[in-house]
Amino acid sequence: MSQETKRIKELFGYARTLTKEQGLGVMAARAAGFFKRRFFGKRARYLPAKKTLEAQRAEAAQSAANWPTISILTPLYNTPPRFLQQFLDSVQAQTAPNWQLVLVDASDSAHAEPGRMAQERAAQDSRILYRKIGNGGIAANTNAAAALAGGDYLALADHDDMLAPHAVFCMSKALAETGADFAYSDEALFEKTPRRPRVGHFKPDYAPEYLMAVNYICHLAVFRRSLYEAVGGERPACDGAQDHDLFLRLIDEMQRRDPAAKPLHIPQVLYYWRVHAASTSGGTAAKPYVEAAARKAVADHLAATGRHGTVEPGRFPGTCHVAWDLPDPQPLVSILIPSKDHTDDLETCLHSLYAKTTYENFEVIVIENNSTDPATVDYYKKIPQRYERARVVGYTGGFNFSRINNFGRKYANGSYLLLLNNDVEVINGDWLSQMVGECSQPGVGICGAMLYYPDDTIQHAGIITGLGGYAGHSHKYHKRGGSGYMFRLATVQDFSAVTAACLLVRTAVFDAVHGLDEKLTVAYNDVDFCLRVRDAGWRIVWTPYAELYHHESKSRGSDEKDPAKQARFAAEHDRLYAVHGKENVLHDPYYNPALSLDYEDFRESGDLRHLK
Incomplete structure (x- = not known):
């Protein structure tokens, strides 16, 4: 399936959701703006009437x-x-x-x-x-x-x-x-x-x-x-x-x-x-x-x-990159990896972590989550012998991503926590050094990373709230190596949220906001967490200089036909709005109101809302 076909399919799915939640009138107005922008001229489109x-x-x-x-x-x-x-x-x-x-x-x-x-x-x-x-x-x-x-x-x-x-x-x-x-x-x-x-x-x-x-x-x-x-x-x-x-x-x-x-x-x-x-x-x-x-x-x-780092040329002309001096001594980073079976994925993750990471002071806590394959138990027994400073802790209870990570935090000794999915693979050796350098800066509470699909297209380059009505990933499906909109794929920058598939947070900040919201079991727990950290006065930073593969499938299948999952997602949508306010979710300060809420590629809004 081509990238454009994927986007069209996602757009129609969004159209169905928008019609159901906000009515046919809202959907019709959004569609009219889209077709006006797509098929008609753009003469004087930024000038007032x-x-x-x-x-x-x-x-x-x-x-x-x-x-x-x-x-x-x-x-x-x-x-x-x-x-x-x-x-x-x-x-x-x-x-x-x-x-x-x-x-x-x-x-x-x-x-x-x-x-x-x-x-x-x-x-x-x-x-x-x-x-x-x-x-x-x-x-x-x-x-x-x-x-x-x-x-x-x-x-x-x-x-x-x-x-x-x-x-x-x-x-x-x-x-x-x-x-x-x-x-x-x-x-x-x-x-x-x-x-x-x-x-x-x-x-x-x-x-x-x-x-x-x-x-x-x-x-x-x-x-x-x-x-x-x-x-x-x-x-x-x-x-x-x-x-x-x-x-x-x-x-x-x-x-x-x-x-x-x-x-x-x-x-x-x-x-x-x-x-x-x-x-x-x-x-x-x-x-x-x-x-x-x-x-x-x-x-x-x-x-x-009073900040210390080396200013280097960026990846594209006109951009800079600050390679921050790391704290001395290096702070301990506790890497929390929830895992259920899928030991091949976990082994790829751990092997890349230990073989490539140049940052030395980290520990790994694998959070076992109701595995059913007997081979998983045998694999877990070998982890402490094969990987230094790594151990497995057992979580019991139904699947709840937020609760699992909060449980894992109890075993962490580090001044930083790294939330990491078990299907993530390290690419560049200094990825963790880059993230710690960013997260240690004054006022920064969280740092996110660049994640690619295995086919070298973008899976995550920061989260924009309001996309699709709730939240979406910046430049999703964009080819690896590009500069993005106004260099936003190639520069360290501020976001309202980043994905918990690879999220570094100060432990003190994690504790101050009471961790992840356990009422958000699957969806939006990272968005909610980042927004609460932002509301507490901390900044969320994303860096393209920490690169990892995320082996999440591009076509995982839809939950739309499963009534239980459908109801759960609806409840989590509602909670995101209830906690943060619908207008606050729809108006991300790091995303311009003249840009589309229907796509993740920074194209102009069909109606150029707020410009006229």
Whole structure:
């Protein structure tokens, strides 16, 4: 069965469930959005309707006097006149009037046209300020623009890009309502006109580990001028990744003042990033020095925050990876493996664990769960002799995944617990070192791993709540080795949940939330556990640098025809909603509301909900 056939089959199964649980109307609306997106044009799909823009102008006329002024900083350098004209037009077309545009021109003598155009606009509109400057590089030029700015907030915009018409409206209104020091929006890439965007970049809410790996914030970023001044503006030493460096330092300063502070994400496409040969929107290969500058920015961020690790090139250009220094001495990791018969699977798991794992300080606790094959007992007897620091403990009672793991925890001595399925096989030797390194970072309570099916397609790359109405796996069935959506298959990042098939958790955190919920016997116990850990203030991190095979079958068969299993799943669905709230489950902060809840591949929602 092909991957596309599997997805279609899953989609129809979801459609039946959605119709049963939420009614034919909801299903019809979702289907209409899907077919509209799939078969009809995408012209101007991220732009608000004209009536919406008119309503914004009317609201801004009444309220903008109470909103902050945003100074847009734009250094010019040999800008193609056509690009500059489009940029200036996009700023002057804003639906809110409370903006200032600061243009600093470092163009050489052979490119006088950008300055002439800018001066003409400045003469016509007092909100546009133009200065000719010497070229000190992008960071120094931006700082020169900031020194001229009069707004309460600053925004960064490139000379060859365009603002969405509602950019200032959405930003200034949100900043006035929340008092945020720093906000960022979604963006889209275009070649000729924003009315025909190539693709949208739909971002998560603030995700600190993801931001260290790649500058996902980019545009449009708006922040208090006083905050910018407090960190000393942009640093020429990081030219090429100066914005990435700036964002890390702005957030560090915010959190120095208030540890709970974080940037505000506005899930609207407010910025259009032009794709052309010299633009970093087309990939950092256009500017190779960007990667070295980004690694310096992250390394300096680690030094400023007292964290210790080596910043390495990531798996794809434009990404970084922090190889964390492990605690000394290495903390003990207790690996809990529930098992019932299937000794071949368990042997593959244990052999790979002991043959490949370079992290030395671990113990293994096999939790026997009602095996019926006499050969299993003989196999268990040999485990302590064959595998150092491994033992078997006997659980009695009906199958309950949560209760089995909670039982196993009683025998664990480690400061970390690793929940591991018995059908998992280690691939890379430093997998556990990578997970311990991530989980030992301040504020991180749980770390998950990359799991592949035996055919080298993705089984698990983090869990997104709300997919299919409850939860689903990021990039499921995607081929191994890809970068994924916005590098989300290739970078360490934040998630709301990870699978308990391979889940590392601080033992103190496990105990503080009272382990797994034993009322969730099979489904969603890992999702519920992670959400409770997240609600307790800890972060959940996933790393692609811990790679394992999960020998779970892709076609395990459906439980839909078994009335008892059907009733159990329905009860566990209901409990997930009851404990965490349906809206909280459906709105994952690490998954953008403009992305589909029907698929696991980060495609745009059929109706682009919340964008219009």
